[in-house]
Amino acid sequence: MKQFFKNLNFTVGFLLSAVIILMAAASLVWTPFDANKMNPRERLQGPSFSHLLGTDQYGRDILSRVMVGAVNSIIVGLVTVAIGLSIGVVLGLVSAYYGRLVDETIMRFSDFLFGFPAVLTAILITSILGPSMINAMLAIGIFYIPVFARLTRAVAMALWQWEFIVAARASGASEKAIAWRHVLPNILSPLLIQGTIQFAVAILAEAGLSYLGLGTLPPHASWGRMLNEAQTFMALSPWMAIFPGVAIAWAVLGFNLLGDGLRDTLDPKMVRIR
16 A cells, blocks of 8 residues: 555545545435425525535535535446446457457457447437436446457457466466466456546546436436536526536546556556666
């Protein structure tokens, strides 16, 4: 841990990410007000002691909604990265292990998925199943499959020629056992780094989909949905857009810096000679 915190990117990213995680955890047991409770008498109030970040057009407390929105963003990040990792790693290992026709088939499948960005995939899925946070997570997760598949394949193919793999093969270990016992543990570092970076991208993608009405549906709080609702009141109540926008930027910056710090520390090629 000392080695990690010697890296400035990791330290700053860890602190920024910790704030988002703690805010989300606190919202599970406490928020200043009910995030969905409307109070027309207090609508469009500016930041004050009673409402630290002001209220929206329905009189709902913005701080409470930002806190609850953090939970949705973290859930989306975790689920989408889990989908991409669980399927992408298996496809990448299979592609590196079998090669030739199987490798070509999986890589062309990955190219096909890359041709449909998360937003287009979400539009396709929601047009069939309807808009929801679950469908948005499914769309982003599908987009992540080729990302992790290509990374796993590239690293695994490089490892397959290393001496310890040759020694394991010479000792009689099967190719499948080598893949799971020797190759997979040695690609965890790049997968962890990529997963952290894609976590930040997932938060941004979910906010964009919710802004377009394809993600979290009202009255549930979502940073992207809050920005969508705030655009009508920008001149009258700019704080409605400022605070969820800051939350999105804060979370994305934090997890991106965290990923950069992990890369700098875990990747031997990035370690500076002191």
